[in-house]
Amino acid sequence: MKINHLNSANINPYKRSIEKQADAAAQPAKKHDQVQISNKAKELQEQNGIVQSRQEKVAAIKQQVESGTYKIDPKAIAQSLINHYQK
Secondary structure: OOOOOOOOOOOOOOHHHHHHHHHHHHOOOOOOOOOOOOHHHHHHHHHOOHHHHHHHHHHHHHHHHHHOOOOOOHHHHHHHHHHHHHO
C-alpha cells in the first residue's frame, strides 16, 4: 500500500517568504511625518535675539577651543547638574 502525503507535492518552503518580499517591494513606501515651519514663524524666531547671541557664543567658544585657551570648570558643571536634578 502506498501512502501519499497530502498537500506536500511540489511545495517550496521558501516560496511564501519570497512572495512576501515581492509583495512588500511592490507596495508603496509608508508615509513619514513631516514638520513645516511657516515663514512667519521663522521671521518671529529671527527677530528674537537668542539666535544671534547663540551664534556669537558658539563662535567665541570655537575660537577658544581651536587656540587651546578654552578652560572647563568642573565645579561649575557639577553644581549645575546638582541644581538641575534637585528640581
